[in-house]
Amino acid sequence: MVAPRYWLLKSEPEEFSFDDLWRAPRRTTAWTGVRNYQARNYLRDELAVGDGVLFYHSSSDPSGVAGVARVVRAGYPDPSQFDAAEAGHDPASARAAPRWFAVDVRAEQKVAEFVSLERLRGEPRLASMGVLRRGNRLSVQPVSGAEWKLVLALAGLS
DNA sequence: GCCAACGTTGGC
DNA sequence: GCCAACGTTGGC
Numbered sequence A: 001m002v003a004p005r006y007w008l009l010k011s012e013p014e015e016f017s018f019d020d021l022w023r024a025p026r027r028t029t030a031w032t033g034v035r036n037y038q039a040r041n042y043l044r045d046e047l048a049v050g051d052g053v054l055f056y057h058s059s060s061d062p063s064g065v066a067g068v069a070r071v072v073r074a075g076y077p078d079p080s081q082f083d084a085a086e087a088g089h090d091p092a093s094a095r096a097a098p099r100w101f102a103v104d105v106r107a108e109q110k111v112a113e114f115v116s117l118e119r120l121r122g123e124p125r126l127a128s129m130g131v132l133r134r135g136n137r138l139s140v141q142p143v144s145g146a147e148w149k150l151v152l153a154l155a156g157l158s
Numbered sequence B, C: 001g002c003c004a005a006c007g008t009t010g011g012c
Helices: A018-023 A037-046 A117-121 A145-154
Strands: A006-011 A028-031 A052-057 A064-077 A101-116 A140-143
Touching: A006 A064, A006 A145, A018 A028, A018 A052, A018 A064, A018 A101, A037 A064, A037 A101, A037 A140, A052 A101, A052 A145, A064 A117, A101 A117, A101 A145, A117 A145, A140 A145
Parallel strands: A006 A052
Antiparallel strands: A006 A140, A028 A101, A052 A064, A064 A101
């Protein structure tokens, strides 16, 4: 049994919010459209079924953690890269050697209290969280077990 | 392989 | 809307 691991996934709520996920069939969605190699590597190689997910609203007012989700399907080729109608279409990616990957995530708990970026910054023990680092743009980030616990506590979840 | 130009992200 | 940070592209 591998220890559970934790991640932070960013989404712009105007595109897809935690409430959108909550209302989705089986509260589940395919996390597609990631087009950054470092994030791709995490999706393809690291995220495992059962891993915890902090659902982070970016480019939002306020930005912050809106919910908790879980990985329910590990990395698989992102279908949107092969679809000419999709914004994430990548003509250079071949089905035999896909370049981009997706996972499926299921919403698990709404936060009792939204954890704003300001609130995250106010917790010294979260100072090393990736999402707080200046210039950070990575949309898939690992979260430590200690950070996970703290953020859930700030969110009013057990 | 270098690096300038360009595009994107995301907080403010 | 601005702009810092940073990834990608392409000329050389």
